[in-house]
Amino acid sequence: MPVSRVVDCPSEWQYAALFVDEELSESFEDPIPLSTGIETSHHERDIGDILCELASQIDTENVSLFNISRNHLWEGAKRGFKKKTFLPCKRLSVKFMDNTGVSEGAVDLGGPRREFLTMLMESLHQGSLFVGPDHAKFLNYISGLMVSDDYFYAGMTIATSLVHGGPGPQFLSPVLFEALSSTPEPTFVAVQDIPDMDIRNNLEKLLTYQEEHSNTANLFEPIQTLMQLAGTHKVIRNADDYRKIAEGTAHWYIFGRTQAAFERLKEGLKTLGVLDAMTKYPNAFKHVICYTEDTLTAKTFDNIFHPVLHPLGSNKRGTENLVLSHWKDFIQELQDEPSDVTLMSLLFFSTGCRTVPPLGFRTEPTVDFLHDAEDNGEKSRFPKANTCNCTLFLPTVHEVYEEFTEAMRYAVLNCQGFGFA
Structure with a gap:
């Protein structure tokens, strides 16, 4: 039996168990901000407020369409950016293709976009545009990438992700960030910053x-x-x-040698006014551009997702209470016992993001329950997710905790993207 990560906001359903309020999903309401744990002084502004203001530019009535193959993510993204019809202020609509070029069949009401932007940040992190330690990367000057203008598109990607509800890169060196938010000349570069040993x-x-x-x-x-x-x-x-x-030689190696790439990256970051905002509020942007130790815990995960429950005393509520006890123990187990399934991968399964995006989620993430039988007459053994409205649906057929966790782990590990794994 194939496992499904529920088709994300599909136009046609192969499962009848999930109903989506498309009118609610399509609305572009102010995001629900979640606390970042970063305190700001009265001279600073919260990153969520800044990005909400920048996001007010987005035209929700018109879309920029991206047709994306996961195996060629970066090239597909650049192709979308280069379209004559692309404007960064249009709402992004992403449709993933499977390996045979067939659409995965999702109407993008938020989930595919978040997954796309998350994967783009990971692509930049793992690609050749940047070099250095995982949590403190600098620009890597490659002439061929200058010709294809990849540094500009990298800057555009970061800016677009932040304003359209995706994650920040969280891997640039603080030294590179300081130069981007001011100028390279006065930025101090330590010899120890040089990635070439x-x-x-x-x-x-x-x-x-x-x-x-x-x-x-x-x-x-x-x-x-x-x-x-x-x-x-x-x-x-x-x-x-x-x-x-x-x-002096270290400074030239980091900034003088890469000056052309640095300027193109800055030009891309001007998209939607992000660079200007970075320059004005560097402290607010630093923790989404540079690495910050902000571990996702069971407590914060539990606070993100709110359960949708039937009335007390009902049979369904009794079942939900049992499932919730399994659920809370499961996320605690993911925190305490590292394994191939993590809280980050579970969040990705449920929302399309591995971390809470700086802009927050546009709808409050919820936990719901798979009470109804499917077309085959049986209830689902595995969880499902609607990443557009950030709803995780938990199976209700498992009375034994170990069976519940086995089903959860199997689904998260075996379901990629929208449709069937």
Whole structure:
């Protein structure tokens, strides 16, 4: 029996158990903000408020259509951005294609868009446009990507994701973010920031060189060409001059060498006014552009999803109470016992996002229950999700906790996207 992650806001249903209030789903109401845990002073604004203001530009009556193959996500995204009919202020409508080129059959009322934007951020993180540690990446200058203008589209992607309800990248180096939200020239670059280990090690030798030495050929020879390109040659008068050469060369390596790519990235970030907002409110944007330790816990997960319950005393309510006890133990187990299923993957299954987007969800995420029989006359053994209105439907047939968790894990691991896995 194939497992389904419920067709996300489909125009035609193969399952009869799920009913969607399309009038409610299609409305573009103000998002429901969820606390980020980031305190802001009276001089700052909350990131959700800023993005809500930027999102007011979106024309919900017109759409920019993206036809996307998951195996060629970045190329499909660029193709969509390049369409003559594309405008970033139009509502994004995403239709995923399976591996044979057949549409997965979802009308995008929010879920496919969030999944698309989430996957785009992951594609940027894993791609060749950026280099360095997972949580602190810098631009990686590649001439071929300059020709295809990928750095511009990367900036546009980040801006579009933030304003259209997707996640931020959360992997750019704080040093790169500082330069983007101000200018590169005064931004300090430590030698330790350089991702190339050979260059970093050779520059670190300059930092640790404390004694006067009549022959520095061995010290400078490995970085001679780099220093010439950076223009950091100078007469050595004292130990501090070694530091100045090392830090000046590091700054050029991070920003001077990648200047053209940096400017195209900034140009893309201007989309929908995001760069201007970053410049005005850097503290608000930093935690969605750079990595922040913001672990999804069972408690926050439980607070995100609110159960839709039948009246007390009803037979269905009794069943729901049992399922809820299983559900709460399950999400606690995912927090306490790391495995191939995580709270992030469960959130992705339910909403199309691995983290709560900075703009929040447009409808309050809910937990509902699969009480009714399907077309085959039996109740579903597996959970389903409507990611457009962020509803997770839990099976009601499992009285034993282990059977419930097995069904939950199987569904999350085996269902990708919209339709049938």
